[in-house]
Amino acid sequence: MSETFTRTAPPVPEPAEPEAYRLLAAWWRANARDLPWRFGRTTPWGILVSEVMSQQTQMSRVVPYWTEWMAVWPDAAALARASSAEVITAWGRLGYPRRALRLQECARRVTQEYDDRLPDDYQSLVDLPGVGDYTASAVLSFAFGRRVAVIDTNIRRVLSRVFLGVESHGGTATPAERKMAQEVLPVGEEESVIWNQAVMEVGALVCLPKAPRCEQCPLRGSCLFLKDGLPGLGQGRTRPRQGFKGTDRQVRGLILAALRGHPAGWVLDRGKVEGLWADQARLGACLASLDDDGLIEILPGGSIRLPI
Numbered sequence: 001m002s003e004t005f006t007r008t009a010p011p012v013p014e015p016a017e018p019e020a021y022r023l024l025a026a027w028w029r030a031n032a033r034d035l036p037w038r039f040g041r042t043t044p045w046g047i048l049v050s051e052v053m054s055q056q057t058q059m060s061r062v063v064p065y066w067t068e069w070m071a072v073w074p075d076a077a078a079l080a081r082a083s084s085a086e087v088i089t090a091w092g093r094l095g096y097p098r099r100a101l102r103l104q105e106c107a108r109r110v111t112q113e114y115d116d117r118l119p120d121d122y123q124s125l126v127d128l129p130g131v132g133d134y135t136a137s138a139v140l141s142f143a144f145g146r147r148v149a150v151i152d153t154n155i156r157r158v159l160s161r162v163f164l165g166v167e168s169h170g171g172t173a174t175p176a177e178r179k180m181a182q183e184v185l186p187v188g189e190e191e192s193v194i195w196n197q198a199v200m201e202v203g204a205l206v207c208l209p210k211a212p213r214c215e216q217c218p219l220r221g222s223c224l225f226l227k228d229g230l231p232g233l234g235q236g237r238t239r240p241r242q243g244f245k246g247t248d249r250q251v252r253g254l255i256l257a258a259l260r261g262h263p264a265g266w267v268l269d270r271g272k273v274e275g276l277w278a279d280q281a282r283l284g285a286c287l288a289s290l291d292d293d294g295l296i297e298i299l300p301g302g303s304i305r306l307p308i
């Protein structure tokens with residue numbers, strides 16, 4: 001009797017995205033904010049600009065600045081040609097204005113070394129001025145569709161709560177957090193991009209630091225932190241949020257605000273400079289730090305202007 005063999009096809013691996021991914025992707029499709037740099041509507045350079053502007057500034061506040069900025073300087077080459085004064089002025093009230101000058105330095109490097117095309121490998125990206133691990137990973141994922149675990153504060157908080165059941169701590173991500181972020185990243189490139197964006201969005205809109213909206217959360221079914229009753233809720237922060245009123249940041253902001261919106265080379269004379277803040281010692285220190293940062297020029301006699 002001849003043996004018959006039934007050849008069975010080798011098992012085709014399921015795209016084994018976990019249930020968490022399926023729920024998260026559905027939530028993303030229904031709830032993602034329609035930000036102008038999302039959904040393939042801008043270039044990799046536009047995504048880099050959005051990421052630099054969003055560091056330490058809420059995305060919703062960034063939208064009008066980004067829109068105007070990209071209309072004036074749509075690519076690295078255009079930004080590279082602008083004057084520092086124009087760039088500082090356009091940065092407006094986004095805060096931490098050194099980012100503006102770093103972004104312009106980055107634009108000059110991209111123009112000169114990469115022929116106005118943002119590089120698409122991690123090492124080249126982190127070598128650019130103002131681009132750290134987070135920004136490089138975000139650009140690789142969101143602009144180039146690579147499978148990279150993006151780790152920012154929001155993503156750390158969500159992943160740590162869901163998969164470890166604890167609050168993440170401040171400071172930089174630990175090796176364990178990085179390993180976990182890599183392990184839970186979906187296998188497919190396209191899915192990994194949605195995952196990164198969706199986890200970040202859940203962190204921004206739902207899984208808030210002090211008052212998570214667990215009833216609205218797509219991950220509530222698998223969240224260990226919720227299962228355990230939100231132990232130590234809000235205790236992850238190691239640094240209290242710094243206030244703004246009366247700080248050097250406020251004084252620096254006042255000085256720059258007084259210089260913006262004037263023709264190139266416009267000078268604020270010493271008397272008006274001294275009227276900007278009552279505490280002259282503090283004012284002087286802030287003027288010196290802005291000068292050191294390349295954000296203003298102090299002229300002989302004590303008047304100031306934006307750098308030309």
Ligand code: SF4
Nearest residue numbers: 207212214217220223
């Ligand atoms: S269930 Fe609650 S704690 Fe868990 S990820 Fe969602 S919002 Fe955060």
